[in-house]
Amino acid sequence: xxxxxxxxxxxxxxxxxxxxxxxxxxxxxxxxxxxxxxxxxxxxxxxxxxxxxxxxxxxxxxxxxxxxxxxxxxxxxxxxxxxxxxxxxxxxxxxxxxxxxxxxxxxxxxxxxxxxxxxxxxxxxxxxxxxxxxxxxxxxxxxxxxxxxxxxxxxxxxxxxxxxxxxxxxxxxxxxxxxxxxxxxxxxxxxxxxxxxxxxxxxxxxxxxxxxxxxxxxxxxxxxxxxxxxxxxxxxxxxxxxxxxxxxxxxxxxxxxxxxxxxxxxxxxxxxxxxxxxxxxxxxxxxxxxxxxxxxxxxxxxxxxxxxxxxxxxxxxxxxxxxxxxxxxxxxxxxxxxxxxxxxxxxxxxxxxxxxxxxxxxxxxxxxxxxxxxxxxxxxxxxxxxxxxxxxxxxxxxxxxxxxxxxxxxxxxxxxxxxxxxxxxxxxxxxxxxxxxxxxxxxxxxxxxxxxxxxxxxx
Amino acid sequence: xxxxxxxxxxxxxxxxxxxxxxxxxxxxxxxxxxxxxxxxxxxxxxxxxxxxxxxxxxxxxxxxxxxxxxxxxxxxxxxxxxxxxxxxxxxxxxxxxxxxxxxxxxxxxxxxxxxxxxxxxxxxxx
Numbered sequence: 001x002x003x004x005x006x007x008x009x010x011x012x013x014x015x016x017x018x019x020x021x022x023x024x025x026x027x028x029x030x031x032x033x034x035x036x037x038x039x040x041x042x043x044x045x046x047x048x049x050x051x052x053x054x055x056x057x058x059x060x061x062x063x064x065x066x067x068x069x070x071x072x073x074x075x076x077x078x079x080x081x082x083x084x085x086x087x088x089x090x091x092x093x094x095x096x097x098x099x100x101x102x103x104x105x106x107x108x109x110x111x112x113x114x115x116x117x118x119x120x121x122x123x124x125x126x127x128x129x130x131x132x133x134x135x136x137x138x139x140x141x142x143x144x145x146x147x148x149x150x151x152x153x154x155x156x157x158x159x160x161x162x163x164x165x166x167x168x169x170x171x172x173x174x175x176x177x178x179x180x181x182x183x184x185x186x187x188x189x190x191x192x193x194x195x196x197x198x199x200x201x202x203x204x205x206x207x208x209x210x211x212x213x214x215x216x217x218x219x220x221x222x223x224x225x226x227x228x229x230x231x232x233x234x235x236x237x238x239x240x241x242x243x244x245x246x247x248x249x250x251x252x253x254x255x256x257x258x259x260x261x262x263x264x265x266x267x268x269x270x271x272x273x274x275x276x277x278x279x280x281x282x283x284x285x286x287x288x289x290x291x292x293x294x295x296x297x298x299x300x301x302x303x304x305x306x307x308x309x310x311x312x313x314x315x316x317x318x319x320x321x322x323x324x325x326x327x328x329x330x331x332x333x334x335x336x337x338x339x340x341x342x343x344x345x346x347x348x349x350x351x352x353x354x355x356x357x358x359x360x361x362x363x364x365x366x367x368x369x370x371x372x373x374x375x376x377x378x379x380x381x382x383x384x385x386x387x388x389x390x391x392x393x394x395x396x397x398x399x400x401x402x403x404x405x406x407x408x409x410x411x412x413x414x415x416x417x418x419x420x421x422x423x424x425x426x427x428x429x430x431x432x433x434x435x436x437x438x439x440x441x442x443x444x445x446x447x448x449x450x451x452x453x454x455x456x457x458x459x
Numbered sequence: 460x461x462x463x464x465x466x467x468x469x470x471x472x473x474x475x476x477x478x479x480x481x482x483x484x485x486x487x488x489x490x491x492x493x494x495x496x497x498x499x500x501x502x503x504x505x506x507x508x509x510x511x512x513x514x515x516x517x518x519x520x521x522x523x524x525x526x527x528x529x530x531x532x533x534x535x536x537x538x539x540x541x542x543x544x545x546x547x548x549x550x551x552x553x554x555x556x557x558x559x560x561x562x563x564x565x566x567x568x569x570x571x572x573x574x575x576x577x578x579x580x581x582x583x584x585x
Contacts (some may be wrong), residue, residue: 220494439557
C-alpha cells in the first residue's frame with residue numbers, strides 16, 4: 001500500500017497541473033470586427049482578431065452569406081489568450097478543397113510551435129481541424145496562414161482564459177458558469193461557491209469493534225468499544241486533497257477501561273495538516289500541536305476523542321448499550337474535519353487509514369486492526385507478552401498466538417451483547433474467517449435468523 | 460485436531476459451490492463454538508476492508524488533451540472517486556473499499572456507465 005501510494009504520488013506530480021474549464025470560443029456568425037494588421041504583429045489590442053490588411057489583402061470581413069470569414073493565401077491572428085498547459089484548439093471550417101497552411105503561436109515577441117499542416121475538405125461540408133498540446137503556458141495568440149481558400153466559422157480553445165480587448169467585437173462564449181472561479185463548472189462542482197473545494201466523495205459506514213484487554217484475551221464479545229464512522233473526502237478542482245470529514249459515533253462500550261480513538265494517516269506528514277476541528281479532547285493524555293495533530297509522531301495522527309465516556313450519555317450502568325435489559329443510552333455525533341494544505345499536493349490516493357483505540361490512562365496502550373502497525377507513541381513493551389504474538393520485523397502485529405485479532409472492522413452496525421462470544425451471535429463469522437474471507441462476506445449484514453445470526457445475542 | 464480442521468475447511472469450500480438456498484442451511488463447523496477456536500489461514504487479518512487499485516490506462520499515441528472528470532461509484536450510488544484525468548496520460552490510484560465489494564460502477568465524462576468487476580484487487584476503467 002505504501003509503495004503504491006508513493007508510485008501514485010510520483011505519477012500525479014509528473015502528470016497533472018491545474019485544469020480549468022475556462023475556454024475561448026467565438027462563432028463568426030456573430031458580428032465580428034477584425035483589427036487590421038500591417039507589417040508588425042499587433043499587440044495594442046490583444047483581445048481582438050487581427051488580419052493582414054494592406055498591402056496584402058486579407059481575410060474578408062464577416063460574410064453573412066457564408067456565415068464566417070474568408071481567406072486565401074493570407075493570415076489571421078486570434079486574440080491573445082492565457083494558456084495553462086494542456087489545451088485543445090479547434091477550428092470549424094469549410095473549403096472548396098483540401099487546405100494547406102502554416103500555424104504558429106506568438107507570445108508578443110517571438111513565434112513558437114510553427115508547423116505546416118493540411119486539412120481535408122469537401123465543398124459545402126463543415127470540417128474540424130484540431131490541435132492538442134499539453135505544454136503551452138502563458139499568453140499567446142494563434143496564427144493561421146492558409147495557402148488556399150478557406151472559410152472559418154468558429155474557433156474554440158479549451159483550458160485558456162480570455163480578456164476582452166478594445167476596438168473590436170469578439171463574443172466569447174464561456175464553457176460554463178464557474179461561480180467560484182476554481183476552473184470547475186458549477187454543474188459538476190459539489191461546492192460551486194468555494195474555490196478550495198470541488199469534489200465530494202463518500203464511503204460506506206464502517207464499524208470498529210474492540211476487545212480491550214490486549215495483550216490478553218477477553219470474553220470475545222468485541223463490544224468493549226464500538227465506534228462507527230462515515231468518511232467524506234473533499235478535493236479541489238486540481239485533485240488536491242483538502243478535507244477529510246468524519247462523522248463518528250460510539251454506539252456501545254462494554255469494556256473495563258476508558259478508551260480514546262484516533263487515526264494515523266500513514267505516509268502523511270503532520271505538517272501537511274492545516275487544522276483539526278470537531279474532535280473531543282477533555283483529558284490530558286494526548287498532546288497535540290497547533291494544527292491539531294498529535295505531537296511526537298512521524299505520520300499525522302489525529303485524536304478523535306480521548307475518553308469515550310465524554311461523548312456518550314450513559315444509561316447509568318457499568319456498560320453502555322451492551323446489556324439488552326438495561327436502559328438505552330445515547331451518544332454524541334462528532335463531526336471531525338481535517339484540513340490539508342493545498343501546497344502538500346496530496347490526493348485521495350494518499351489516504352492510508354490506521355484507526356486505533358488507546359487507553360485514556362495509558363496513551364501508549366494502543367489496539368489496532370491485525371496487521372496494522374503501532375504509532376510512534378505506542379508502548380512496544382506490550383508486544384510479545386501474554387498471548388500477543390506481534391513480530392514487527394515479520395510484518396505481524398496485534399495478532400495473538402492463535403492468529404486472532406483484538407479489533408474487527410465491518411460495514412455492519414450491530415454488535416454482540418455483553419459477555420456473548422461473537423461467533424454465537426454471528427453464525428457465519430467463523431466460517432468467513434476460516435475461509436480467509438472468501439465465504440460468507442455478508443456474515444454481518446445478512447439478517448437470516450438462525451443461519452446467519454442469533455438475534456437474541458445481538459444488541 | 461489439525462485433521463478435523465482440514466476436513467471442516469474442505470467441507471466449507473465444497474459447499475461454497477452450492478446454491479444460495481443450500482448455503483443458508485450450512486451450520487458452523489462443530490469445532491468452532493467459540494471465537495478462540497477459529498483457525499484462520501495465515502495472513503488473514505479479519506479486516507472488513509480491502510485496498511484496490513483503480514487505474515485508467517494511458518491511451519498510447521493519443522495526443523495530450525485537457526482533463527476530464529470521471530467517477531467511480533459503488534452499488535449503493537456512493538461516489539467513491541471523482542477525479543480529473545488526462546486520458547492520454549492515465550492514472551493509478553489506491554482506494555479502500557469494503558472487503559465484500561466485487562464490482563464498481565465507472566461513469567465517464569459523457570455520463571455513460573459501465574459495471575467493472577474487481578479482479579485481484581484491481582479495477583481497470585478502460
